[in-house]
Amino acid sequence: MRRGKWLTRSSRTFKDLFSKLTKKQLVEDIQHCASFHHTGSLENYHNVRLKYLPKRISFSRATTAIKSMIAIIEVNGNVPESSSSERKMYAAYSKAQAGWVLRKTHIEKDYSYRAVIMNSILERMITQEPLSLDMTEYIPEALPRNFAPVPKPSKEELLQKTSVKNEFALN
Secondary structure (H helix, E strand, C coil): CCCCCCCCCCCHHHHHHHHHHCCHHHHHHHHHHHCCCCCHHHHHHHHHHHHHCCCCCCCCHHHHHHHHHHHHHHHHHCCCCCCHHHCCEEEEEECCCCEEEEEECCCCCCCHHHHHHHHHHHHHHHHCCCCCCCHHHCCCCCCCCCCCCCCCCCHHHHHHHHHHHHHHHHC
16 A cells, blocks of 8 residues: 555645535535435334324324324334345346346234233223323323414405405406
8 A cells, every 4th residue: 555645735636636525516415415314214104103093084182192102112113123134035027127136025013012012901901000101291281273473363354355455466
């Protein structure tokens, strides 16, 4: 391996390299890439959450909080212990690629946490011990009716504004 400086500050090669590496666009791109995170695990959580809380059904805040917790337990309990590169592969024919490709094997989910929760519930029902979970931490007392930064005007004021706009539009 060569020892010492490879480039001198006065050389043309150093100046060209320095100008390319310190370009504003490149520096901004590197800063952007440095803060990049894959969103696969978050998407996985949202898919599991939708299984318990479908959007087309309305749930109370307490139910939403509890079902969200169950989704979190399921996602955290099914994080693969081995990295995806260590998973077994198998050959499968792909119509899209018109040839054979390698695919990763499916990892079966572990639902053993459900038995633990159910046994705990049954035990509490038999002993009639009250549930010790304090949900006030997860459920706010009262939610605002809307999140508008200004107070709601009356219908008359809104009608008046609409009629003024329509007069200008007609003229």
